[in-house]
Amino acid sequence: MESTVFAELISCRRIGILLAGVLLAGCVTTPPLPAPRAVPLPESAKPAGPTPEQIRQRNIAFFLQRAEAAQREGFLTQPAGASAFDYYLRVRQLDPDNSRAATGIQTIVIELVERAREALRRRSFGEVNSYLNRADELAPGNPLVTEVRTQLASERSRASSDLPQGENISLPGGSLASRNEAVIALLRETAERIRRENLRVMIVARTDAEGRWIYQQLREAVMGYRVRGDIRLGSPPRLILMSTGGT
Incomplete structure (x- = not known):
């Protein structure tokens, strides 16, 4: 009988310990979980734009192309703003020492002088003057222009005496x-x-x-x-x- 009473006491004690554990567990406050934080996705790298020097070089190439095309088509100094000479000027504004622009302008001057010589052979003196004046505007003091002006004066004098x-x-x-x-x-x-x-x-x-x-x-x-x-x-x-x- 004593063993039975002792067993019951042990059982009661275990139950008490379990209840105490449950009560203690209920009194412990569980800290709240932190709110989820948005993490930004890594941005994709944007391609770098052209540098000012790259833009300048592209513009030079563009105007050279337009100038040479206008020159091939015979638009040497006209129409204003879209002639070979105008495009070469834009190149020289971007690159004053550009050799292709300098050569292009010299070629235009030579062409105008040749047209003046052809007009002189026809004794179309007004046309000669027009071509030489345009050549003078592009290249003041050009020796070719001076040479043809001298020939023009001589031919005019001869023409007057022939009349x-x-x-x-x-x-x-x-x-x-x-x-x-x-x-x-x-x-x-x-x-x-x-x-x-x-x-x-x-x-x-x-x-x-x-x-x-x-x-x-x-x-x-x-x-x-x-x-x-x-x-x-x-x-x-x-x-x-x-x-x-x-x-």
């Missing part, structure tokens, strides 16, 4: 180029005088086409009358009226 003596009637170059009513009226009036006074006429024109057009206007103004005369290439354009006995 017959007579009364000179100036023909405005701009009016001739546009063939406006003012120059047509002047030619008609002169044709009437040629018929009335039985004069001969020397037509000094800048081109063959211009000379033929002037002669046509004189003839049409006095239909049925034979206008006697000749055409000489020269500048400035004008009419030289001579008596029928003149040379």
Whole structure:
């Protein structure tokens, strides 16, 4: 009997220990878990943009390409802002010592001088001056331009001495180029005088086409009358009226 009582006491003691453990466990405060924190994802590396020097080199290459294309197509100094010369200038603004731009401008000057020489052979003196003036703007003091100017002065002097003596009637170059009513009226009036006074006429024109057009206007103004005369290439354009006995 004593062993039974002892066993019950042991059992009760164990139960008490268990209950005490449960109570103690209930009194312990469990700390709260921290709130989840957003972790930013690593950003992908952005490609670096072109440097100022790279941009400059790209612009130089672009303008050189445009300049050489315009030059091949014959757009040497026109149209303004889109000519070979304008593009070469932009290159030199970005790179003052650029050799391709310098060579390109020199080539344009040589081409203008060659055109001036061709016009000089035709005795189209106004056209010669126009080409030389443009070349002077691109390369002031160029010896090629100076050489052709000297030839121009000589040819003008020779042309003046070759022309017959007579009364000179100036023909405005701009009016001739546009063939406006003012120059047509002047030619008609002169044709009437040629018929009335039985004069001969020397037509000094800048081109063959211009000379033929002037002669046509004189003839049409006095239909049925034979206008006697000749055409000489020269500048400035004008009419030289001579008596029928003149040379």
